[in-house]
Amino acid sequence: MKFVNEYRDPELGKKLLERIHRRSRKRARLMEFCGGHTVAIFKHGLRQLLPDNIEMLSGPGCPVCVTASADLDKAIALGRLPDVIITSFGDMVRVPGSRSSLQQAKAEGADVRIVYSAQDALAIARDNPEKSVIFIGIGFETTAPTIAASILQAEQEKLDNYYVLSLHKVCPPIMKAILDMGEVNLNGIICPGHVSTIIGSHPYQFIADEYKIACAVSGFEPLDILLAVDRLVEQIESGQPKVEIAYRRGVKPEGNVPAIRLLETVFEAGEANWRGIGAVPASGLQVKSQYEKYDAAKNFKIDPGPTLEPEGCICGSILRGVSTPRDCGLFGGTCTPEHPVGPCMVSSEGSCASYYHYGDSHGR
Template structure:
């Protein structure tokens, strides 16, 4: 297949669904660790087309959602300071901190700008040598190479007025934390294709072996996800636990060597807090010692930040796959995209936002039979 529309082919989708229905003989629960996959699943109703025995659990795959409240509050503090240009992707502007968000900081006079690349922020720093320019560098392994390259370029060009507020997280340690949790129901994983396109798959076989769970790397189109589910169900039914790459058009086992070299030069592995989950050892990156001068937390000495999560928001349980978004009492009432209590309702990859956008306001209806299924929207 060469074109995007081919990955929405209803006949191929029906055949994959028939295979899944015919193969699944027992209850199975698998987790997708990618917000893009979550949105595709909910948008196309994939979870409702699967047999009753196959459950998709939404994991902590949204980078905006897992950015800890403490880092959000540090961003708000830095953005409020005079002489600072604070640059971020648009999703972050409405993520609630303890008592405000970046939109409010901008409304109060802060110079907060939406950019489409960290290199845009570097260009702003180049054109404004009298201002301190900060880029909010969040995300999984996918966005780390671009952020690393930007800091690398800043040092090469001698731009001392540029810095990065870092909140990068890594997927494999999150899988470990999920599997080690006493309430874990996950029996398999759909791994994020874009993460693996950077990092490869070398970290996954040991996880599959240790926890005896299938891990299938998949993409984001409906047929990608259905093929990933089909492979997972086959492994589970056979008692297997291997890593499979169902996204070979983008993912190689070795990943992207150039991107990996840049990450290794600029970042070092560190413990990292995940919003709603807590600190996971070795689950993030921070700037390496050679680049520490470009770390906004050090440059602005942001300390003493006191955070307070909403008592009504259950996004932490959503991120851990313990509840579905519409099982939260605040969902769709006190918590909406206009009045979000947590990041999962704000982000374009958040599970709560997906359920609200695609009107999953109540319990899901019974799945359709394969012959009635239609995956094209």
């Protein structure tokens, strides 16, 4: 399979691992920011292959997982309004909010539909002019340009029944927030691959300059990740942190300029609420006032009620890198992928789901 097999070549993998083992002397704590990396690392058993002095932590890069219960409650309350169709990516509908989930709201009569893109949601709006169609916009800089394009298209088509509830998040401010909290002492960060195809590698420069932490942007195949770890080890051992791209087939330093322009046409930076972290300034994307007729947050009156967190769930501290799923008393017992208590077990990119499906008995 072109563009896959060559990044899973066992001989090249062995050579990279030998080099990592040969060079790595210092204790190093690395965080993979992105949930896609967490899945790939577990699926290919990479943690077990790395030297014992390298510790891997998962970060807050799973968009479903970081969506706060209060925001989920808003989506559920919108779904309970008359003549509303909620459209959402699949994983979101199963995530429990304070008292319910979108899936439960659907079972109780709400019109909740799973879509694969904002274009699907637009099509539903076209087909149902008598209904208000609300797209639950989650994700990072990767998905936001396509949602921005859907709003521009709705404007072009003069669709007046399409709305977006923008729960989008952006990565660099949350990386800064986690580093400023000082709960995890990191030596290196595997920077997100998909996000970086949009924003490039420049926005991470402050991590190397101000926090003296090594950075490498990685793709999602095993050789991509091993190359990123190799680059981080090199920087850590030499004491020269910088930002390297170990995913050159997907990422340019300046990113995807037309996609950034598209995103900035429709959205502007605003405060976002992160599960387990709270409100972080400029870490979200809000619909600009110029496009507010498409902003679900501004056009519907709802009362989502008080926010409750799932009892016993420690997703928040897992997303900050402070705990691992093995620290949760509910892991694998009360909480499983079939009966998830928190979002990290629901999402296919969640740490708890990765540990459950691929982790070994030592929790690595």
